[in-house]
Amino acid sequence: MADSKPLTCPSCGKRILKNGYCIGCNMHVDVTWKAFNTSDYHYNIGYDKAIARDLSGAIESLKMSLRYNKKNTMTRNLLGLIYYEMGEVVEAISHFVMSVNYEQSNNIASKYLKELKKDPGRLEFIDQIAKKYNMALGYANTGDYDLAIMQLKSVLGENPHFVKGYLLLALLYLKVENYEKAGTTLRRVLKIDKANPQAIRYLHEMGHTDENIIMMREQSIENDGLLDDVYVEELSVTQNGNLEAPPEDKINVFKEFKKNNIDKTVKLGEYGEVSFAKYSGTYVIVGLVLGILILFFVVVPAQKKKIRNENRNEIKYYSEEMAAKNATISALNEQIAELNVRIENLENDVSMANDSMPDYSTVKTGMSADDLQNMIDNE
């Protein structure tokens, strides 16, 4: 007998009629399954892009996945993670909440939310970053570029994965014609999101070729000086937002500090050369010391152990060989003893035979040797 339980719609959970249509969403169940399948397909594309660190591309694919099935919790979770990685935590939380709303059990999003809830300080920190970014955007809109840049630097110092912050900072650097800093900022974006279309467009506008951009992705962002606190922008903005030359009496803390320090240093030729030579010598010495330490603490004990093992093996081999030889010697000694006994027996037999021989001393002389022999043989 067929199962009497009515089929339910995978999308809305309501009953499906005999003709295959859902009474809730009015969609044919085959179409619903097809939509779910397409959603999973776009999720897979998004996942691959996320693995390849094309986060913008992944977001596009995952949003497409949600257009086919907004209840796809895997898509929601991955989207939340990507937003989290890009520093947009509130956006990430909203996707996690939606995910948990659609599926309560066996959902990793609930674990993420629990961890965030456990740390109220973290939420406060996230809120501060959002507020600072919004403030920086406000400064940029009102033409206070220097304030906006300083505020963004502060934001990025606290959240170094905040892609939107980097993009706004790069735009501001482009505005103030600091192309070097703009390039450094965009390089940081490409480290987080390899194919960020906005960053690539800015770099193209700056005159970078596609090959340059690919090379920029490989370059290190360590010590690029982008967020150094000692760096003070030499910016002065007029009321209408245009840049003007900095006044002579403007105090530049960084320049003052550098000037004072240069006056105090002992000049030994070119600053760069002296510095590099000094440090390279130090590096060589440190390297040698490390090498020696490694030699004594790693290589030598390993060699000693190896030699000890070899010696032990040789001793074992020779001991076995000696034991075999000793066994052979004892066997041969036994043979010698046996042979000696046999020799003794034979000598006894010979002596006995000699004793039992007839006395030929009484034989008359004048017999020829042949006659004597014949007589012995006959005997």
Added chain:
Amino acid sequence: MINFEEELKRFKPIPEVSQAEEAIYSNDLKDISDIVTQMTTDFRSTASAAYVQMPGRTRF
């Protein structure tokens, strides 16, 4: 050449923690199922209205 003003307009404020609820509602987008449901509802109401307006038909 980059038009700074146009580019700046693309940057929108990001939601703060207090605005998380709004972000959740804004992320509850319509999927294909919602669209079909909406279309079916609209079609039914339109068809019902057209049926009533046909000559000789009256709404009961």
